[in-house]
Amino acid sequence: AMSQFVNINEFKIEAQKKLPKMAYDYYASGANDQITLADNENSFKRIKLIPRCLVDVSNVNIKTSIFGVDIKTPIMIAPAAMQKMASHLGELDTLAAAHEMGTIMTLSSLSTSSVEELSEQSKGNPGWFQLYVFKDRKISEDLVKRAERLGYTAIVLTVDTPYLGKRDADYKNKFHLPLNLQLKIFSHLPLSKLDGGLNNYMATMIDPALTWKDVQWLKSITKLPVLVKGIMCPEDAELSIKHGADGIIVSNHGARQLDTCPSTIDVLYPISKAVRGRVPVILDGGVRRGSDVLKALALGANTVMIGRPILWGLSVGGQAGVSRVIKLLNDELLLAMAFTGLNSVKEISPAIIYKHPLSKF
Amino acid sequence: AMSQFVNINEFKIEAQKKLPKMAYDYYASGANDQITLADNENSFKRIKLIPRCLVDVSNVNIKTSIFGVDIKTPIMIAPAAMQKMASHLGELDTLAAAHEMGTIMTLSSLSTSSVEELSEQSKGNPGWFQLYVFKDRKISEDLVKRAERLGYTAIVLTVDTPYLGKRDADYKNKFHLPLNLQLKIFSHLPLSKLDGGLNNYMATMIDPALTWKDVQWLKSITKLPVLVKGIMCPEDAELSIKHGADGIIVSNHGARQLDTCPSTIDVLYPISKAVRGRVPVILDGGVRRGSDVLKALALGANTVMIGRPILWGLSVGGQAGVSRVIKLLNDELLLAMAFTGLNSVKEISPAIIYKHPLSKF
Amino acid sequence: AMSQFVNINEFKIEAQKKLPKMAYDYYASGANDQITLADNENSFKRIKLIPRCLVDVSNVNIKTSIFGVDIKTPIMIAPAAMQKMASHLGELDTLAAAHEMGTIMTLSSLSTSSVEELSEQSKGNPGWFQLYVFKDRKISEDLVKRAERLGYTAIVLTVDTPYLGKRDADYKNKFHLPLNLQLKIFSHLPLSKLDGGLNNYMATMIDPALTWKDVQWLKSITKLPVLVKGIMCPEDAELSIKHGADGIIVSNHGARQLDTCPSTIDVLYPISKAVRGRVPVILDGGVRRGSDVLKALALGANTVMIGRPILWGLSVGGQAGVSRVIKLLNDELLLAMAFTGLNSVKEISPAIIYKHPLSKF
Amino acid sequence: AMSQFVNINEFKIEAQKKLPKMAYDYYASGANDQITLADNENSFKRIKLIPRCLVDVSNVNIKTSIFGVDIKTPIMIAPAAMQKMASHLGELDTLAAAHEMGTIMTLSSLSTSSVEELSEQSKGNPGWFQLYVFKDRKISEDLVKRAERLGYTAIVLTVDTPYLGKRDADYKNKFHLPLNLQLKIFSHLPLSKLDGGLNNYMATMIDPALTWKDVQWLKSITKLPVLVKGIMCPEDAELSIKHGADGIIVSNHGARQLDTCPSTIDVLYPISKAVRGRVPVILDGGVRRGSDVLKALALGANTVMIGRPILWGLSVGGQAGVSRVIKLLNDELLLAMAFTGLNSVKEISPAIIYKHPLSKF
Numbered sequence A, B, C, D: 001a002m003s004q005f006v007n008i009n010e011f012k013i014e015a016q017k018k019l020p021k022m023a024y025d026y027y028a029s030g031a032n033d034q035i036t037l038a039d040n041e042n043s044f045k046r047i048k049l050i051p052r053c054l055v056d057v058s059n060v061n062i063k064t065s066i067f068g069v070d071i072k073t074p075i076m077i078a079p080a081a082m083q084k085m086a087s088h089l090g091e092l093d094t095l096a097a098a099h100e101m102g103t104i105m106t107l108s109s110l111s112t113s114s115v116e117e118l119s120e121q122s123k124g125n126p127g128w129f130q131l132y133v134f135k136d137r138k139i140s141e142d143l144v145k146r147a148e149r150l151g152y153t154a155i156v157l158t159v160d161t162p163y164l165g166k167r168d169a170d171y172k173n174k175f176h177l178p179l180n181l182q183l184k185i186f187s188h189l190p191l192s193k194l195d196g197g198l199n200n201y202m203a204t205m206i207d208p209a210l211t212w213k214d215v216q217w218l219k220s221i222t223k224l225p226v227l228v229k230g231i232m233c234p235e236d237a238e239l240s241i242k243h244g245a246d247g248i249i250v251s252n253h254g255a256r257q258l259d260t261c262p263s264t265i266d267v268l269y270p271i272s273k274a275v276r277g278r279v280p281v282i283l284d285g286g287v288r289r290g291s292d293v294l295k296a297l298a299l300g301a302n303t304v305m306i307g308r309p310i311l312w313g314l315s316v317g318g319q320a321g322v323s324r325v326i327k328l329l330n331d332e333l334l335l336a337m338a339f340t341g342l343n344s345v346k347e348i349s350p351a352i353i354y355k356h357p358l359s360k361f
């Protein structure tokens, strides 16, 4: 039974048992020496929370909202490619779990289910759509408009992938999509072919010449809110807002692009200070415990996204696995809030973060 | 023979051999990733003591007092639940050792011996009583009054447990009290049932709505000194005093509640400075060597409490085991005092703590 | 096939399998406890790069130039002794790869191919020549002049080796040159004998009395640019320029001389600031990833040199191995530049280095 | 052959193979968790030396002097108890090696050879004598006077041992002197009995009531220079001088007394600055490489002493082993001096210590 797995790490271990090595490595890997991969998690561990006591915490709740939409948890689902390697229904399982748990999923441009399938299953409420901009802008434009028509409620523009990062294990494994699967970005387009491997696909199709002007262009072709995903410094946060972004996702792509960049939680606070609440700030990268969520919110994030934990849940138990993963984190978040004397998301502030008195004594 | 175990860690290793996994894990575990659990011990190791020489240390002694009561050592016994999993007589063994060694034990609300049994065995001198406040305040009030009548000399109000922390191993083991044991908070009440597991028991019985007002309420129903256990920042220390607390226990519940909170020794000094001697300050968490005791006293604690070391002693050798554990720490404390040129507890001051000259050269 | 090795470390592992222990240890070792050896690599890992996004990076290139000569990559080949232990053609393979990849090799004074052979193979364009100054200055002078005549384009004066460093493994292995090989510094001189081991050779032949005046002397006997290799502090950089050096190589000899000296990347920035662009600054030591190259250039180096990575490539696949090693690093460098929003070497600046906000929160 | 061991660590490994566990543990152990034991060595590794180049280092030499006596190396031999567990001739072997290498040995009060034997063997030039002050001052006084008569040239008063430190392994092993050996502090006294173990012996015989006045007393009964061994802070250094000490030994007794005290090299600089050259300062603790010696001298020590390295040499090869150990360190020191551009002990200064530019970038 799923209840035997009591934390994210146990899901990861079980996923590794169940998945073929090529798929597991693709999901798990970070770029190069995986220094940032480790850092994304370890930086959270280094940040300390101050317990507070004798506050009435009999009614802690974790509800919040984003772009005016209520969600039952600040934990959202990051776009992650090719989920059918993890479960038979892949992205459809994940979406079902998102609905079950009252949160929002972002569908990847590189999904193995089509944008139509998700829309259909969710009765026109499939969540957000993540966009890689194709060299052929016409394709991109059609894609965005189609997503809008299909009920997607925001466009997540990923800006940290002009090229695919070098994940050594994928090079080693000569990673490719299993033959029975396709990249179904449209159900009808030949874009689904991945014969030359993912690097090749990205290099051929995706545009490394994207600039800030393209954010304005994107805004001009859709009424949906546009979030820029992959911001890692205050300067780029400022530029995002200046070019019309409706939200910012602080992300290093799960440490899969530039190794030895900082962990996301380490750069969050200066970015959220620079943003000053003008647009929502979302963080992803390394969130593995409810206390990580609390720390991100304390340092200025409106919500967080989780990537790999979703994939481990999916691999272990399909929809139920994803739901259980979110449930575990929700429960841990509730406890962490109770122990820091907080009853609601809006009470969370930097005051709960412990400042180590270097050279105190 | 017990004398083969020459330090606390050897007692721990032996206890692990003797105890069923479920019991050992319950005693040993900290919350979640056990980062604070490790930190509680490691922070002590990072603090350095300055040796002093050519002071006459032929008469070092470690006697001290708390609330006007003389004790033979500043090492007291922390409240720890369910000690009959460790030895046949459980809390009664521990109490006997406390008397043997001239120190004070605090009985846990979740003990497997009743408040009456301890009172009886000790001829009306059972030490302190630790209180979890029940949702039903009447039960709590009766309990406090009964403890007072039975000769307990202080009430330790634990304030860091509105809910039970998530100790992953206990979840994994589906921890429950062995069938032959009961929570004997009163010998006559059905509160002793623990069918649904400990989390459930706590969630059902214990009040997460406790606030500072309840400290005043508690003060109003008893003449005993009230200590607030679970203080981790100067602000809450100040609030404790303001609401009438007679003492403060700096504690993170042995790292069993909020993982990634600071170690207790790291927060002690700012707290003791804020308290400015108005009430006694006790520290627990991670004390495993006599030098740890010395460091805590140097940084402002009046005494320390030890939790797990007591449980390892109890598991290995019942009363004799507990006494030997305290003896080992006493002897190490004596040596550490001699090597820092101190002859008595009242001579201990922050001056013995080494300040590392960062970027000295 | 060579393409199975996807990073420098895999080449190293394969080289260890192929080489006799004595040769592998000679190549791999650092001095004494190899603390600086580890530090050379680890310091790079600790330096973080700031990702930048939405810059058009469709045309990143890594071309640069040194002393007015165009090279296709800022990655040059450090002088490394006795390369015929690694491949049949040794230095000749390395030189062929340098030409293939459009970069410059520096031939070691302790090479197992003669200066003539390299000149011949490269049709009079063998790259740079590294000089150890012999006690007999006449030999040194002849050597320099001959190198100049043979088409070498710069003299790299190694100044960190008045004596050979103590590499414990070499002492243990009683390292010596295999019988079939010779030090061919001149094809005609008996200097090639290495009967008494390398330490002895160095102690007998090489002059530990070298001073800054000898840089002036060297300048006086050749028209070639002279680089001083082994600079580790701003003072010596300043002295180099003052005594006429045309370039500076920040190097600790691959951590083979003085153990517990700083890593090269840690001292680069103060040195490059002191040099203020008056002469080119080259860094070597611990470069194992393209991002390391980027960091060195960001902190003030004009180019970098790699030592052991070349030897691993050579051991695994001769010329092709060396080329593949350089190609791997070039590709990683291209990616790292794209992810930091840079299109050319001259755009690289300290701005991409992340400053960790110590005690930020 | 001894030459197969190329560094101190190899001697240690070999010694562990040859010695009975009880003896090896006694020699190797530090107090309690051996945190300071590790720190004594690791602190040296953290201190970085700045290489300097193009200084004529063809004539480096390491001669120095102490109390006007020339020694061939700044590496002296620390007092270490019970050396006959290591070799048949024990202290006599060590003394022979000291003479061979041109340095000074300090004989321990707890030696297994008598003060007379060493004097005899060395023709009245046995070096220094280390004193533990007996409760019976008459015995102590006789001892000092006898040592003076026998040709010992300085008294090393050890002040960090009012009681023996708790070395857990010795407690575990119930350490005692092998039956065939004796503590031969005088050849004629029954003090040689060690029936109750070493702790007991110390507790019974040695005076924990020693104070600074006893330094004055000691000065009054001997014309020999008196060094105070065990100084770990500037205050005690000042007190030593004030009470007439002729020299100071910065020592934490090889981390065998107070665990979690600082490493000796970390406290050396503030102490040597406080001393301002008024008396010689000697450091011991953790010296394992020639570069450690150089660092100690750079930070203000006149000479260093080595303890365990001597015991490993003695265990592996008697006199020849001790000599080889000193030779290895001398050679490493020579190299380290050459690489930092220094030709003599008096040129050594704090300028060669690298200051890490924290938050440089």
Ligand SMILES: Cc1cc2nc3c(=O)[nH]c(=O)nc-3n(C[C@H](O)[C@H](O)[C@H](O)COP(=O)(O)O)c2cc1C
Residues within 6 Å of the ligand: A026, A027, A028, A040, A078, A079, A080, A081, A108, A109, A110, A130, A158, A229, A251, A252, A253, A254, A255, A256, A284, A285, A286, A287, A305, A306, A307, A308, A309, A311
């Ligand atoms: C296997 C995998 C595939 C991913 N695919 C995409 C993608 O297609 N588009 C995208 O914007 N981000 C993608 N990401 C990045 C995630 O959206 C997210 O930034 C990252 O996973 C968060 O870090 P975490 O995995 O530590 O939670 C992917 C991440 C992983 C692990």
Ligand SMILES: Cc1cc2nc3c(=O)[nH]c(=O)nc-3n(C[C@H](O)[C@H](O)[C@H](O)COP(=O)(O)O)c2cc1C
Residues within 6 Å of the ligand: B026, B027, B028, B040, B078, B079, B080, B081, B108, B109, B110, B130, B158, B229, B251, B252, B253, B254, B255, B256, B284, B285, B286, B287, B305, B306, B307, B308, B309
């Ligand atoms: C097994 C166990 C049970 C505990 N039960 C209680 C309890 O019932 N009430 C309480 O206030 N604290 C309880 N504590 C916390 C201890 O009182 C104390 O804060 C902690 O053990 C100190 O840390 P240490 O174990 O590192 O010495 C418990 C701790 C342990 C390890």
Ligand SMILES: Cc1cc2nc3c(=O)[nH]c(=O)nc-3n(C[C@H](O)[C@H](O)[C@H](O)COP(=O)(O)O)c2cc1C
Residues within 6 Å of the ligand: C026, C027, C028, C040, C078, C079, C080, C081, C108, C109, C110, C130, C158, C229, C251, C252, C253, C254, C255, C256, C284, C285, C286, C287, C305, C306, C307, C308, C309
């Ligand atoms: C096996 C080996 C031999 C070397 N021989 C020489 C040499 O003959 N002359 C020289 O100036 N440097 C020599 N070096 C140092 C290199 O030029 C260079 O400084 C160093 O290898 C750079 O560090 P890396 O190996 O980490 O890239 C040698 C290095 C190694 C590893």
Ligand SMILES: Cc1cc2nc3c(=O)[nH]c(=O)nc-3n(C[C@H](O)[C@H](O)[C@H](O)COP(=O)(O)O)c2cc1C
Residues within 6 Å of the ligand: D026, D027, D028, D040, D078, D079, D080, D081, D108, D109, D110, D130, D158, D229, D251, D252, D253, D254, D255, D256, D284, D285, D286, D287, D305, D306, D307, D308, D309
């Ligand atoms: C086995 C052993 C025995 C020692 N005996 C004595 C002693 O009898 N008197 C004394 O003053 N110091 C004694 N010491 C301490 C040494 O003099 C010296 O301070 C210490 O060994 C230096 O550290 P090192 O071993 O790391 O070089 C002893 C040390 C060891 C390891």
